[in-house]
Amino acid sequence: MTPLHFEQQYQAEWDELAAQVRLIFEGRAKQSATSRPIRGEHVASLYRRACEHLALARARAYPRYMIDKLERITSDAHQVIYQRREFGLTRAWHAVAYDFPRAVRAHAGYVWLAAALFMIPTLLVGWLVYERPDLILSVVDGETAAKFEEMYSDSAEAIGSTRGANENWIMFGFYIKNNISVAFQCFAGGMLAGVGSMFFLIYNGVFGGAIGGYLTERGLSHNFYSFVVTHAAFELTAIVLSGAAGLRLGHALIAPGRKTRLQSMVDASKDILPIIYGFVVMLIIAAAIEAFWSSARWLPSEVKYSVAAICWLAVLLYLTLQGRRAD
């Protein structure tokens, strides 16, 4: 068989495969408009034939243009045939009900380490600043400290007292953009052998601790804690989880075990993906609470603390118990 003969004989099949793949690519709207519907099993068999033809053409050293054409047709069809659809409501529900809490429990060691890296600086610096308030100046400058003090003071300028719906929306947008970006950075820092995640955890701990200790010493704890305690259930947990995901990635890089470093990292990123989905959702919830609930100062503190207690309990129970039966 000569190259031209080969081409003549199979050209029609290749054209049909290319046309069908283009149809699949262009989507349902165009498909219904044409007279020839797509038959999946037919496309698959055409694809396998084209693969055979490509192998033959290569083995027989047929002209380059023919091999190029077959390569293009098969690689386009390959992309369409092996497409994966991982989205959908059932899938999302499964992620919430099982994948996320189970992934968190599977990485309990990393979560505890991340929690320690975050909490120890928070408590330590918080206590130090409470004892010696001037230490706040080694963490933030005087202007920032004064701004925080004013924000949580009893005066009219403080957050919540005069804030309308408009400002709430602005803050909602701000919290989403800012907090989730921080969490992403905290996770991505894991790529630097975990050091980046550790840095962000400790840094955020020191910052939060310093502000908390300072405001407590100033006697503004009633405003500060009633503001932060509810959304903290979601926000602080999410930051710790993002750090834990980063630590896992870093650990996979430092200690790949029997895998190659690359493979170990790819596997780790597969394992921690549910945690990433999870902490993003938690941060969105946190942003909504922080913008619309935490800022409502007219609510009595008893209500706020009760709701906060329920939130904390719900988050902790969800992470420790949800989906256990399927474990």
Add this chain to the structure above:
Amino acid sequence: MLDSVVSAETPEGILLEMRPAGLSARFCAIVIDKLICTAILYAAIFIAGILGGIGIGFWLILAFLLEWGYPIYFELGKRGATPGKRAMDLKVVMDNGLPITPRASITRNLLRAVDFMPFAYGAAIFCMLLRPDGKRLGDLAAATLVVHLPRPAPKATLDMVAPVAPAKLLAPRDQAAVISLAARAPTLTVERLDELAALARSVQGEEPREPSEVTRRVLGVAQWLLGRRA
């Protein structure tokens, strides 16, 4: 060594050849993407201004989505590329040639944060220059590859000379060489074509002939090998 082609074997047993994109093409792609995002944000800020607080809130959310979600959304689309990459004829695929999965897209785009360090994608540039397959850190963790879309090869016009029967039996390799010479003929100068055809003169017989006549006959042999008969 010089060639950066990555090949992946499919379950059907064929090798898919992929050409990883280098720094310059990907730099242009990201510049285009950033320009698009900036333009959208500028346009949106006018609308946000009219709506007031809610508008600004949503504008900030839009800014967040454009920063992190824009590449994920487009990479998971049919074309597997952001508008910038599409403009540069690039595409993101798994390194086994499969379409990119949501997991991989999310991983590679969140790890942008570390690729960006210390500034202006320094880590990404460093990593891409070190590797023949041009992966940045996010690509390493996600097992993805940014490749050039294959360019459709122009079908060589091979049918301008009369077929000539070869003067001797040709091994498959030699047949392929003669055919690919004929396919390249339109891109070569006449002198260069004559030089190359002279190397293959034995396929058209031993009698002394003019160089242009040798070339014509060698191209004729290619026609014969392709399956044409007078």
